[in-house]
Amino acid sequence: MDLLLLEKSLVALFVAIILAITISKLRGKKFKLPPGPIPVPVFGNWLQVGDDLNHRNLSDLAKKFGEILLLRMGQRNLVVISSPDLAKEVLHTQGVEFGSRTRNVVFDIFTGKGQDMVFTVYGEHWRKMRRIMTVPFFTNKVVQQYRFGWEAEMASVVEDVKNNPDAATTGIVLRKRLQRMMYNNMFRIMFDRRFDSDDDPLYIKLKALNGERSRLAQSFDYNYGDFIPILRPFLRGYLKICKEVKERRLQLFKDYFVDERKKLASTKSMTNEGLKCAIDHILDAQRKGEINEDNVLYIVENINVAAIETTLWSIEWGIAELVNHPEIQQKLRHELDTELGPGHQVTEPDTYKLPYLQAVVKETLRLRMAIPLLVPHMNLKEAKLGGYDVPAESKILVNAWWLANDPAKWKSPQEFRPERFLEEESHVEANGNDFRYLPFGVGRRSCPGIILALPILGISLGRLVQNFELLPPPGQSKIDTSEKGGQFSLHILKHSTIVAKPRSF
Numbered sequence: 021m022d023l024l025l026l027e028k029s030l031v032a033l034f035v036a037i038i039l040a041i042t043i044s045k046l047r048g049k050k051f052k053l054p055p056g057p058i059p060v061p062v063f064g065n066w067l068q069v070g071d072d073l074n075h076r077n078l079s080d081l082a083k084k085f086g087e088i089l090l091l092r093m094g095q096r097n098l099v100v101i102s103s104p105d106l107a108k109e110v111l112h113t114q115g116v117e118f119g120s121r122t123r124n125v126v127f128d129i130f131t132g133k134g135q136d137m138v139f140t141v142y143g144e145h146w147r148k149m150r151r152i153m154t155v156p157f158f159t160n161k162v163v164q165q166y167r168f169g170w171e172a173e174m175a176s177v178v179e180d181v182k183n184n185p186d187a188a189t190t191g192i193v194l195r196k197r198l199q200r201m202m203y204n205n206m207f208r209i210m211f212d213r214r215f216d217s218d219d220d221p222l223y224i225k226l227k228a229l230n231g232e233r234s235r236l237a238q239s240f241d242y243n244y245g246d247f248i249p250i251l252r253p254f255l256r257g258y259l260k261i262c263k264e265v266k267e268r269r270l271q272l273f274k275d276y277f278v279d280e281r282k283k284l285a286s287t288k289s290m291t292n293e294g295l296k297c298a299i300d301h302i303l304d305a306q307r308k309g310e311i312n313e314d315n316v317l318y319i320v321e322n323i324n325v326a327a328i329e330t331t332l333w334s335i336e337w338g339i340a341e342l343v344n345h346p347e348i349q350q351k352l353r354h355e356l357d358t359e360l361g362p363g364h365q366v367t368e369p370d371t372y373k374l375p376y377l378q379a380v381v382k383e384t385l386r387l388r389m390a391i392p393l394l395v396p397h398m399n400l401k402e403a404k405l406g407g408y409d410v411p412a413e414s415k416i417l418v419n420a421w422w423l424a425n426d427p428a429k430w431k432s433p434q435e436f437r438p439e440r441f442l443e444e445e446s447h448v449e450a451n452g453n454d455f456r457y458l459p460f461g462v463g464r465r466s467c468p469g470i471i472l473a474l475p476i477l478g479i480s481l482g483r484l485v486q487n488f489e490l491l492p493p494p495g496q497s498k499i500d501t502s503e504k505g506g507q508f509s510l511h512i513l514k515h516s517t518i519v520a521k522p523r524s525f
Contacts, residue, residue: 051409054099056090057081064092066247071240073098074505075392075421082422088406094247097414099405104429104455106406107418110397111455111463114405116142119464122398122415124246124507125255126237129262136318138326138395142464150468152305153319156298157209157327158468163475167368169208170476173201174483175365181488182522191493191519195336198480199227202332205476206323211277212297222276229269230324236262238506273320278303330390331473333511337388337501338380338481340516341436343490344498348438352376353485363525366486371478379438381477385450385459387436392421393508394461420458421510429456450474488520 057065069081069091078100081089087103101107110118119142123131127139134140137149156162177197181187196218203223204214215223236258245255281299302319305311342349355376360366371377397416402409410416425433431444441448448454450470452462460467484490492499502513 051411052407054088054090054406054408054410055085056092057085059092062094062248064094064096064247066093066244069093071243072505073240073417075389075419075510076505078102078393078417078419079422079425082419088408090408093243095249096247097411099410099414099416101416101418102422102426104423107420107423107458108455109405110416110418111452111458111461111465114403115463115465117401117403118397118399118405118416120398120400121465122396122413124242125252125259126242126246126262129259130233130237130266130321132314132318135314136322138322141398141400148310149315149319152302152311153322154468156301157323158471160471162209163368163471166205166209167475167479170205170479171365171367173204173214174479177201177480178483178487181520187488187520188522189494189519191491191517193515194339194518194520195332195515198335199332201480202328202335202476203227206327207277208297210298210320210323211281213277226272226324229265229272230328232265233269234325234329234506234509236265238509240507269321269324270317273317273324278316278320326467327469327472329511330469330509331476333390333509334384334388334473334477335480336512336515337390338384338477339484339490339518340499340501340512341384341388342380342481342485343492343516343518344501345436346491348380348436349485349490352380352482356482356486366479366482368475368479371475371482374478374482375442376438377478377482379441380481381474382441382448382450382457383436383438384477384481386424386457387433388510389421389424389459390510391459391467391508392419392505392510393417394420394458395465395467395508397465417508418458418461420461423456423458426456484520486523488522491519491521493517493519 057068059065060067069077073091079102081091082100082102087101088106089100089102091098091100101110121134121139121141123134123139128134131139134145137146137153140146140149180197181192181194184192186192200215200218200223203226207213207215217223242255242258245252245258278299281297282303285300285303299316299320302311302316306313306316342352355374356366359374360370366374366377394417397418399410399412399414399416402412404410424430427433431440445454445457448457450457450459452458452460452466455462460470460473499516499518500512500514504511504513
């Protein structure tokens with residue numbers, strides 16, 4: 021059976037080579053394509069640039085080929101944008117033309133071929149999903165309703181760290197406790213639920229399935245089958261695992277959270293005034309026929325992926341940089357003590373009157389951007405960009421990390437220096453008011469989670485610095501900040517052990 025499959029694949033490969041050469045010649049006369057490495061038939065540039073299309077590798081290619089470049093990865097066209105002006109063109113000026121999402125074989129599985137909000141094409145379904153998700157998740161009213169919960173969760177983290185004897189001596193992996201905090205922050209909003217312990221069986225199962233989903237989706241291991249469809253049969257085992265994980269996750273969301281909330285709603289009247297958490301609003305939209313049950317589950321899937329881990333990565337990066345820069349940590353602590361008074365725990369409203377805390381958050385998001393290539397965009401039809409023709413259904417990668425770390429645009433960008441946002445870059449905000457700095461994107465497909473992420477980051481980093489002196493483990497002068505990148509994610513490679521010595525007030 022394997023020999024027959026191999027024979028068919030080789031025949032298909034030969035036919036594809038002939039077709040690719042013919043199409044290439046025809047297209048060459050029609051299009052003025054962006055520059056890039058010379059492709060070879062069938063494989064394009066895949067053999068030259070490899071699978072690992074991370075932000076740093078794409079930055080190196082941009083230095084060679086320019087601020088707009090084309091990579092032909094098998095049958096897929098990837099257009100890489102590395103300048104603020106072109107980023108503005110893609111995300112704002114031509115936001116409709118480039119407003120769709122490209123998917124791949126794995127994301128098609130996890131999103132039901134775009135039944136969610138994040139990865140659906142630009143159009144009526146996206147507008148409907150965005151509207152339904154905005155009211156219960158992404159408004160100032162939500163922030164004010166749930167910020168007391170975020171503050172309580174962080175207070176619990178502080179208390180648990182103080183009660184852990186290892187924290188002040190050999191150190192602890194703080195990420196583990198912060199992860200439960202982030203799950204509780206978002207599950208309070210979604211389901212009015214929280215997890216009391218790391219040993220909660222449901223929490224363990226949920227965390228494991230989300231982690232496996234992230235590993236499978238972010239891996240570069242399946243690119244060959246995505247780039248070259250005739251090789252897709254060799255992905256059958258990988259895709260089977262993806263389908264199994266997807267089905268188990270959606271079933272868990274349904275059985276333990278969505279259906280439980282439905283039962284609760286059936287016992288009392290759920291008028292608009294009685295809607296208590298986000299899923300109530302979303303289920304109300306389902307009852308009205310605006311969305312179906314699958315859409316409900318994919319909204320839960322999006323929040324589990326996009327809202328929890330990305331914010332957790334940023335908190336973890338912020339802690340690592342503060343540990344490795346004790347002078348910055350001390351300066352932040354001085355601001356907190358001076359402005360709020362020793363022992364007054366920072367709250368969400370306080371974050372707006374703490375400019376250095378805001379600068380630390382901004383600098384963390386600049387240097388260690390959680391989604392350095394943003395979520396990929398796509399043009400459904402042929403388009404013009406930077407004087408070049410962009411073929412229909414091209415994957416558009418905006419290298420937002422490079423925009424924020426280009427030495428031609430920023431002073432000493434390799435340094436972790438929050439002061440830049442109080443001095444030469446004082447006008448720059450995380451909301452995309454400057455196209456050199458787009459940690460949440462900008463325009464129609466920007467990340468609406470900015471309204472939740474910024475205050476949670478401020479509360480988390482602020483309270484840790486207020487209550488502890490954060491240090492590397494004994495015998496180390498710094499902690500390892502090596503990066504681990506995925507299809508478009510960036511997190512710290514090794515979950516750091518941190519010494520947290522309690523302060524006395």
